Amino acid sequence: MNNQLSVETAVCSEHQRLLAECEQALDNWNDHRAEFCKSYPIGKEAGDELVRLQANYARAYTVLRKHEHNCLLCQLVSTAEERDSEKSSDIYSDSMR
Numbered sequence: 001m002n003n004q005l006s007v008e009t010a011v012c013s014e015h016q017r018l019l020a021e022c023e024q025a026l027d028n029w030n031d032h033r034a035e036f037c038k039s040y041p042i043g044k045e046a047g048d049e050l051v052r053l054q055a056n057y058a059r060a061y062t063v064l065r066k067h068e069h070n071c072l073l074c075q076l077v078s079t080a081e082e083r084d085s086e087k088s089s090d091i092y093s094d095s096m097r
């Protein structure tokens with residue numbers, strides 16, 4: 001253990017939680033979308049559910065973005081990532097896939 005605070009290994013637990021929520025919402029949405037594609041034509045109820053899930057994801061994503069904007073730790077991390085963007089692959093787009 002060393003005492004030096006490394007920004008690159010710093011983890012914002014709130015950000016992790018929000019990111020997990022965001023991914024969960026995206027997973028749900030994708031699952032339902034795949035399900036609905038198999039059961040064409042899509043009924044109104046199924047369509048409403050899909051819209052609801054999409055809204056859930058959009059909301060989770062907005063909360064995540066807002067947190068990144070307001071959280072000092074997250075800003076430090078993203079600044080560090082920009083600085084050596086060559087070696088650090090984009091963890092967000094990777095995990096969002």
Ligand SMILES: [Zn+2]
Pocket residue numbers: 012013014015067068071072073074
């Ligand atoms: Zn944060």
